[in-house]
Amino acid sequence: MTAAKQMEIKIPAHRTEKAPMVLVLPAGSTSCKVTAGAGSRAIVCIRNVNRDFSFRFDLKKNASLTCILEQTRPGSAIYRHTCRLATGSEMRSIAIFTQCTDIRNSYHIDIQEEGSSLSLSSLAVLTGREKLAQNILCRHNAGGASSMQTFKHLLGGAAQADMVGRILVPAGSQKTEAYQQSRSILLSEQASVHVEPQLEIYADDVKCSHGSTVGQLDKDALFYMQQRGISPEEATRMLLEAELRHELDSLPPALRRVLGAKVSRKLKHLV
């Protein structure tokens, strides 16, 4: 393996990157390691064309890193994410999937020290015969840390989404807060979702939960909008966009515009 296949980004300790960094991974690379130095703050938007790729995030003490993964090429792919969080560090990860012939995406998160927090969001807008399978292991190796995982699937056509999410809290990791939510909207009879949340908890002073909903758009909301003159197609599109609003609104404005437009374009294929 040549050095060029393994990318490495280091954000120096105590550096604050005010503007989002856009990282375009060259074709042929296989892995990328992002190290956020102690006390650093950065937003990294990763554009990746590679089909088999490993990401590794290493957050040092009190580092804050937001990582947005933008898939830029349709097709099959395998992505692996490994995150290690040190004391007081904050990791925010947002992945947006809008073109997935067959994607397998895994997260292996190790919360190593106290006081760190993780927010993980995965948004998928799929149609046709697109498939997304996600596997998550979030291991709270130290107590006093928090994690929040959010998965949203908007599925039309014969699209399929699978998600197996495991939260592991070993004995001794007291005061852990770990939550996982999954919300799936099925817009056709052929679309399917399989969600398997797993909580494995060995400590007794923790707050952990998981929730999963699968359903269709709110018929009352659709009628309310139609009664105001909005077509069913437009109302559906607005309600689907609303499902992703919270995550998209949290992005920096420039990224919100680009990714919001991309999501909107895909939603038109679902309606």
Next chain:
Amino acid sequence: MLEINNLHANIDGTPILKGISLRVSPGEVHAIMGPNGSGKSTLASVLAGRSEYTVTSGSVTFMGRDLLALPAEERARLGIFLGFQYPVEIPGVSIANFMKAAVAARRAAMGLPELTPAEFLKQMRAAAALVELDPKLIKRAVNEGFSGGEKKRNEIFQMAMLKPALSILDETDSGLDIDALRIVSQGVNQLRTPENASIVITHYQRLLDYIVPDVVHVLYAGRIVMSGGKELAKDLETKGYDWIIKSLN
């Protein structure tokens, strides 16, 4: 403007409306009263085009069009506005975006040009002021976390924005305190013109102290069993519905 002839409608095979006939002309306010379960909200839903209801016979003509042949959104664009008894919360859709889409659809149907952003904003501010709706709420998601009173004000705010030909207000007074009732009613009254009309569905005469009707109808068991002037509402308030039901038997 609106002509309902011998309208029958079912839900899940159960007949609810059993032969309603009603004629509403421009400039008129009609009140529909009646005991629980008489079919008042069903009538509103059928006119608005709710798909759960099946019209089994009868006809409805609105501004010369066969209303029952149109989907809900086309009825709305034509000028039918339903003030919901229970306005729906729509998380993630701001009132501003919601109204932008609704106003654009209504104006396009009326052959009017799209409003500029400045004109739209001005109209929203004026409509919010009409019902004393906090302008900050306009940036929030539709009805999400609103109090009962705020939801009803929001309905009349939307009515002011859409300028409907016929407003059907389904128990707009339910859940309102006296001050909110006055504000909402004043809003409705200020939107009255010789060209538009309203059907006000209510249980209580007190709303009709504020929105004075031209005609009061009593709906019972899916039929209009009595019609009269505004004094009929006062009789109902004091005597209830029993005397009408007994007279039918």
